[in-house]
Amino acid sequence: MHPSVLTKPELTLPYQKCSMMSNKLFLSLILLFVSNITYGQAPSCDGALSSVEYERCLQKKYEYVDKELNRVYQSALEKIENMEVVEHINFTEKVKKNWKEALRKAQREWIDFKEKECGKLVAYEHWGGSGIGEFVRECRIQKTTKRTDQLKQRYYIK
Numbered sequence: 016m017h018p019s020v021l022t023k024p025e026l027t028l029p030y031q032k033c034s035m036m037s038n039k040l041f042l043s044l045i046l047l048f049v050s051n052i053t054y055g056q057a058p059s060c061d062g063a064l065s066s067v068e069y070e071r072c073l074q075k076k077y078e079y080v081d082k083e084l085n086r087v088y089q090s091a092l093e094k095i096e097n098m099e100v101v102e103h104i105n106f107t108e109k110v111k112k113n114w115k116e117a118l119r120k121a122q123r124e125w126i127d128f129k130e131k132e133c134g135k136l137v138a139y140e141h142w143g144g145s146g147i148g149e150f151v152r153e154c155r156i157q158k159t160t161k162r163t164d165q166l167k168q169r170y171y172i173k
Contacts, residue, residue, distance in 0.1 A: 057083075057156075066146070073152040080156055084163045088122060091170040129158045 057079045063069035095115050100107055133154035141147050166172065 066149070070148055070152070073149060073156065077152050077156050077159070080159045080163065084159050084166075087163050087166045087170075087172050088118075090172045091118060091166050094170050094172070125162060129155065129162075133158060 057076050058072055060069055060072035060076060063072050092115055095111055095118070098106070098111060100111070133151050137150050137154050138147060141150050144150070
């Protein structure tokens, strides 16, 4: 007879089931804890197993970087608003107002540029490709991240 036929089936005793359940609970709690620690980072899409999963991940990543850009942009506006008026060098409330309006206009124009660059141009560059949505999202993520970094550096924002 073959040796596998002679082996006894493994029995799981009740206390072993509890132990396995508590191990699963423990691992779940660790994963929850780790996910809370890394909440401040954009999701990585490296582990996506299908194109649908990758698309969803890219969408979440874009939402994250867009939210971060909005936070940094609002911080830049607040920094301008909170600057002290210094009359003797002609840094007046009117100058602050104009500066903020210039930043708002630049941001609106940047958004328009990003949408044209990542929408129409990427569509032409990947004409007829089935992964065009991925390319568009990747472009938006890249441009948004770069703009966020520019504003952080320019206005000394963490």
